[in-house]
Amino acid sequence: MDLHHHRTNYNKSELSEDIIQQAPFDQFMIWFKDVQDTSIREANAMTLATATADGKPSARIVLLKEVNERGFVFYTNYASRKGKEIEENPQAQILFFWDDLERQIRIEGRLEKLPTEVSDTYFYSRPIESQFGAIISQQSSVIPSREYLEEKRKALKNTTPKRPESWGGYVLVPEYFEFWQGRPSRLHDRISYRLVDDAWKIERLSP
Numbered sequence: 001m002d003l004h005h006h007r008t009n010y011n012k013s014e015l016s017e018d019i020i021q022q023a024p025f026d027q028f029m030i031w032f033k034d035v036q037d038t039s040i041r042e043a044n045a046m047t048l049a050t051a052t053a054d055g056k057p058s059a060r061i062v063l064l065k066e067v068n069e070r071g072f073v074f075y076t077n078y079a080s081r082k083g084k085e086i087e088e089n090p091q092a093q094i095l096f097f098w099d100d101l102e103r104q105i106r107i108e109g110r111l112e113k114l115p116t117e118v119s120d121t122y123f124y125s126r127p128i129e130s131q132f133g134a135i136i137s138q139q140s141s142v143i144p145s146r147e148y149l150e151e152k153r154k155a156l157k158n159t160t161p162k163r164p165e166s167w168g169g170y171v172l173v174p175e176y177f178e179f180w181q182g183r184p185s186r187l188h189d190r191i192s193y194r195l196v197d198d199a200w201k202i203e204r205l206s207p
């Protein structure tokens with residue numbers, strides 16, 4: 001497969017120091033509002049990159065479920081591969097790429113587990129089959145077959161789901177944001193916000 005000639009010119013928008021928000025959360029909200037007006041179905045799907053204590057990385061998609069004054073919230077299994085990595089190294093990055101808008105956002109910070117009451121509230125708000133799914137899945141462990149999952153579901157028939165302790169949320173508390181807007185001739189706009197002495201320092205990066 002040769003993709004050397006597969007190329008797109010980016011020219012839909014621009015990002016400049018004159019128009020950006022002084023607070024990165026505000027800038028994120030503006031861009032998130034923009035993406036909700038596109039046909040992108042899962043604009044809240046983000047790549048989550050984690051790493052082991054000795055720096056071996058792994059990445060996967062998870063769904064952003066909330067943005068609050070503390071940070072960016074998602075839910076998963078604490079005993080999964082990512083959960084184990086986060087346990088030994090809480091530093092992580094989330095990444096959004098919105099093709100229709102020619103935009104990318106990366107956000108770095110530390111992951112903290114949400115309080116159990118918060119995970120409970122979200123767990124019990126999910127459709128009941130999703131609740132059973134979370135109970136059945138020992139996420140990231142090797143299983144013998146598809147049937148193994150179906151059998152586990154049957155075995156739980158007529159039971160009431162209870163949130164497993166291994167299932168819950170994290171919040172990524174950001175220390176760094178970077179907003180990327182594609183521009184013609186690969187001279188893209190990149191604006192970063194770095195937390196320095198409790199204030200956001202804004203800088204432009206070379207594309």
Ligand SMILES: Cc1cc2nc3c(=O)[nH]c(=O)nc-3n(C[C@H](O)[C@H](O)[C@H](O)COP(=O)(O)O)c2cc1C
Nearest residue numbers: 045060061062063074075076077080081082083140
């Ligand atoms: C669109 C999409 C959304 C997903 N959302 C989540 C999610 O919110 N939480 C989650 O644990 N896994 C989610 N996954 C599955 C993960 O990508 C991944 O397979 C799983 O979490 C196991 O990852 P790990 O083995 O690195 O821990 C999603 C996958 C896709 C493609």
